[in-house]
Amino acid sequence: MPSFTSVINLFAALFLLVAFAMLSQRRLANLINLYAWQGAILSLGIATTAYGTGNTHLYASAALNGILKILVVPILLRRLVRRLDVQWDRESLVRIPTTMLIGLALVIFAFNASLPIAGLAHTVNHETVGIALASVLLSLLMMILRTTALSQVIGFLALENGLIFAATSVTYGMPMVIEFGIALDVIVGVFILGVFFFHIREQFDSLDLNRIEGRED
């Protein structure tokens, strides 16, 4: 049914857009908001897929992701920001425009890399794979370019979003157990990160990576 594939494509495009926005955003609060938005788009996308393909367990997955990524994780992160009062990410070495250009290059690359899959696009058109791949690479790029631990983590979570997106939109979702497993991992991960941050904080009284990575080996 072309209509719903086009909807998915729309979401995919939005997803990519948000990824770009995150790449450019340096204020942590906004970054977290963007992350929440991405989560929203993700869960909507999953819901659409569920509606379109009619396998119901995807609804659960959508709900799970929604709760997790629109509510739980952002709240946790906001609290962290407040507790550690870091507002801004430090100026990174690479200027924003350059960053955007690199990101663009990555997107193009991702699309080309996913071209061969177009051959057997029986379920879905290959753009979605390409977009998923692109968003993964973009988040990776973001992790590379950011200089505070917190924004690096947000990048990491975004990366994980991209994966879920790929999983659902490309393959109509993984089996439920996997979905739950992944979700569990995310939560645990965030908690452990929270613990980390406080340790790091008490050791280095900063989340600035340059301070953390002090020593030569």
Add this chain to the structure above:
Amino acid sequence: MTLDLVVRQALQTLFVIAAAPLLTGWIRQCRAWLGNRTGAGILQPVRELRKLFRKEPVVASEASALFVATPYILFAAMVLAGAIVPMVATRMPLAAAADAVALAGLFALTRVFAALAAMDLGTAFASMGARRTMLVGFLAEPALLMVLFTPALISGSTSLIVIVRHLAGHGFVLYPSMAFAAAAYLMVTLAENARLPVDNPETHLELTMIHEALNLEYSGRYLALIEWGAGMKLLVYIGIGVALFLPWGITQSHGLAALPGAFALFAVKLAAAGAGLAVIETLLAKLRLFRVPEFLGTAFLLAVLGLLVRYLLGS
């Protein structure tokens, strides 16, 4: 049959022992004549030996057994060498029992013992002499071997007997390679027997001497044995030279009939060689010690050149 072998052997050996002092005397006499002096006569060395044997030897109290044993070893080794080299006849048991390489080894043995004995007392001059002897030795020995190899290649064996038979058998043939070998051999002989230009047998100037420095501490019969041995060494060297380069007249027959002639001929050769030596020594001046390695190096290279020529011309 075997008896005449033994006879030949004994005769030559005795001849070597007896003729050694005379040869020394003869060379000194010639040098005297060439220097417009009357000289002490050929028998002078014999008299000296007799005198030394009579005297009571004085041996340093620190001397070890090695010091006392060495003169005998030197003497015996030289007698043996004299018995090995076919000077007048080829059919001799001992000559068959050793070849040129063994002969060189024998000389090495005497050299090593002489040097060790000199170092025994730890006097400055003696150990200096030992060092110089070994220096001359380790350069002269390979040269000597190379010289011996040229005829060995021609005759296909290192046995002196075979060489003599081969060279003498083919009548008077001039091997260009042998010319090189002969030149090298002459130089080696001069060096090994402590003659000019390497060492001056007459001198007793401590700083320059080589051979004499070894004997500084010897006296009486020990000195006599050493001097006698030195004389035999020179004779043996001349004998080798004769066997290699003038092998004609060395009897290869079974009987004893040819022996007297052979002895006579050999005596003549000796006399000629001695005279030639005297002439050389009169003409040459002593080299500085640092030049000695170059001198022997030249000898070595000449000998090797002889070998290569042997290959190049096949002759």
Add this chain to the structure above:
Amino acid sequence: MNVPIGLPLGLVLGALTLWILVAFASLLIPRVPRIAPAIFPLGAVGALLTAFAGALALGGPPIQMVLPWGLPGLPFHIRLDALSGFFLVLSGITTCAISLDLAGYRQREHYPAAARIGLQYHILLASVALIFIADDAYLFMIAWEAMALSSYFLVVTDHRTAAVREAGFLYLLIEHVGALAILVAFGILASRAAPGTPLAYSFGALHAAAPGPMMAGVVFVLALIGFGAKAGLLPLHVWLPEAHPVAPSPISALLSGVLLKVGIYGLLRVVFTLLPAPAPWWGVTVLVVGLATALFGALLSAVQSDMKRLLAYSSVENIGLIAAGIGLALLFLAYGLTVLAALALIAALYHSLNHAFFKSLLFLGTGSVLHATGERNLGRLGGLIHRMPQTALGMLIGTLAIAGVPPLNGFVSEWLMLQAFLKATALPRPYLAMAIPLGAALTALVAGLAAYVMVKFYGIVFLGRPREARLASATESGVWERAALGMLAVFCVAAGLLPAYIIALIRPVAHLLTGAGGRTAVATGGPAADIVVAHAAYVPSVLWAALAAVGLVGVLLVRARHPRSMRRAPVWNCGYPVLTARMQDTAEGFGQPIRHIFTSFLRIRRLRPGPDDPEPRYESVVEDRLWYVLYLPLARGFQAVFDKARLLRHRRIAIYLLYTLATLVILLAFAP
């Protein structure tokens, strides 16, 4: 010889088990000191067993056996043939003497590490014997590395001093590099085997692999590197002069006397029995390397002032001569002159045997001197012939033997070597035939140098006056040590006087390796046990009987004519009244002519005394040029790479993530 077929192998295995038991028994020494005196004599018994087994194997047919252990599809093969037999004899006799010396050594130095030495020494003996009987690459490599390790541990017995550790490290490093080369050599051969058999590592299979000339050449080069490193061929000899001085003297004796020969054994085993017929350039390579090694070793040993360094370099020289003989044999073999090849090989093997005897003898004697005086520097020794006469006598025999002086064994092998060189005229290639005499010349030169060196060594250590006051207190070594010296001295003399019997021992090996039929160029036997090459005879028994007779007659005559005995008096010394030990020639002084002549080959550091030095000492240290030409640049190169590799480590996580991203992108871009 009609002995039970399995007897020799059984004896060897028995010796192995005995050694292993003794090794672990010696762990108990600290607890049960009673057993200590029995340890090393038992080891000596094992050594004799192997020697006997080897002698039997030389006469008998090869014996094989397969043990149930090893890798799946590759059980341990062992085999005892003539080659193994000969080397078992060599190592058996030598190690027997060394064990005897150790029995005393352990009593002397109350080593806290007596247990350690006992353990590692016997494991070392076992591994060496195992190398000789190993018949597949895997077992060979295991035994090989076991030997390397145990010898390394023995070298660093005195590990508290940094110099010892450095030397040990250098030793094991070169050892291991060599081992890797050998491993690859075996691997290449195995990879050429039939496709059905993945693990064709038994020597039989390796021989059957029969690689093409190209691959055979590669294997040959690798084997030469690997075994050359063990044997100490140029330029891999550097560990020798470092490791020998720092090791306990009996261990130095073992290193020089036996372990270097293991390298020779490996070379022979691989090149002659595993590889197909050699190409001419193999022989030329080995010959050239060997001669270079010999000359280099002789020169450097001539200018050393440290007893053990001097002996170590002289080992380098002797190994070079042996290698030259092997190279000549290969060359002859390459042109099908099997008889002459057998001659050259006999010369090389004879020299290996001789070197095992006299070099161990010299090192053991050095050990006694070292213990009696605590001094390794020639410049501080002297006059020991009065303090330790019996040791001095044994050392004199060793000195004459290594100096290549008749009537001792060193001369016999030199004689054979020269004869082999003279036979090179038979080579079809004229340029070879012309070049070989230069080899003969070099050999002669090296022999002369060796004589020079040994006169310096013996004269300065044992003759003259004591250069230090405390030498007066030196005492003769213990019974065990003198027994060991005596044993080796006897073997040196015997091998010198009865060459025919030794050659009879070696001949089966020569036949095995060269395939020369019943006859070799060297004829032996006869009533006088003479050896003859092409009518050139060397009949030591007759000659030296004659020499002794003449000497005796001389003595008797002189005594009879002039009965008065000698008078003892102070040294005359040209009438110069005072005579101190410092007037004697020093080691440096004795080496001076060599330094002067070959100055361009050497790298010399002179330490001159200051003008107002009350006790002026001139000292000149000669260093190995190869260090500066080859090894230091190599080390610097590696250091540079290490530093480059360090740049990969970066402080920032972001960079590491970038690595990951880059890898991902590149792989995606180039994935098919």
Add this chain to the structure above:
Amino acid sequence: MMLLLIVIIPLLGAGFFGVFGHRQWAFSANIAFSAGTFLAACAMTVRVLHGGPILAFHQQFFIDPLNVFLVDLTAFVALTTSVFSRAYMRIEGHTGRLNPARLRVYHAMYQLFIFTMLLALTTNNIGVLWIAMEGATLSTALLVSLYRTPASLEAAWKYFILCGVGIALALFGTIMVYFAAHGVLGAYRALLWTHLDGVKDRLDPAIMTIAFVFLIVGYGTKVGLVPMHNWLPDAHAEGPTPISAVLSGLLLNVALYAIVRFKVLASGDTGAHWPGALMMGFGLASVLVAAFSLARQRDVKRLFSYSSIEHMGLATFAFGMGGPLATFAALLHMTVHSLTKSSVFFTSGHVAQKAGTQDMDRITGVMDRNPAMGWTLMLGSLAILGIPPFGIFASEFLILTAALRQDPWSVPFLILGLGVAFAAIFRKTQAMVFGATEIPRAPSPPSVFPSVLHLALVFGLGLYIPHALAVWYTEAARLAGP
């Protein structure tokens, strides 16, 4: 049921220690739980040896010769490590480097870590496999930072981020495999390895290519393949020694196991060549880079963690070559390496603990201080360097043999790597073991036993590989190596 026990016991252990982990007897209890796991593993092994492969729980769990010996290895090393950690962590506790709370975390996480690894090994579901790997990362992240020192926190941070990213990429790869398969197999079975293995020739090669790239980069990060290896030295050096031992000895193996499983799928029935080539490339790079990084290390545990990278590279290379011989060698190499390396970590950890520093320049004379420890360290590092008759020599011997037969071009690089590694490591070990020291002789520590036991096993494997084990390896090699 047996199968379930293997994963349940450590899980229970984790929960149990979450409550009681700080008690004095927790150390011994830890041993007890590990022993239970090991026994269960042995029992299951017996069953597999007789009954053949097992599928259980709607095919969610799967035991075949390839993973059963890894399970045994894991259970065994986990047991010996717990024995070691009893002695080691006690001292850490007494010296006050760790307070009870952290000891609780330690024990709980230790068991959890074992659980995740066993789960990863035994599961048949590539999704669960991924979850288990992620779980292993999370559980060890806290252990690495157990000491809360700046260095340890930095290490843990690196570890978390790099491995997290790696794992995420692996998930993308897993999704791609699923994507390729669910058209063929349908949604449910598309994650079950047994089924995937059945249809591997019908999976779309284009997708499998992308999938395998992501998988090898992802799981390769955890194997410590160059250039994704940079988390490894820090994590090993800063964590408590037992953790370094299990990280090096087990986690790397498990990650490599995952890669091998996917290689089987990616190379398909036709035996497509490039996955193997890819693994060989990564392997060689790891061997060389690790070897050349060794020389400049000053921290003893860092040194040996680089050697882990080198050996994992060697194993990866061998798997990449494929073929029965090479795969056999690789499996053998995994076994002996994990035994030897854990032993080496035990000893060096003890040495560092006694010396109060991990800086090798300040550690000398171990031999004088404590001969037992000196010999285990010396022999252990010689074993890790592939000196016969230790088992690593056997495996390297086989790997070289296979390389000479199949890819001779690679041999010079391997030899170079091995030689350099020898020079670097042995120089350091010699300096530590030998030399004089002021510190008086110490009685040999009680836990020298595990290291000696491991070394003895490795020694035995070098001289004689039992028939059963050989058959088993061959079987596994048939599964793993196309």
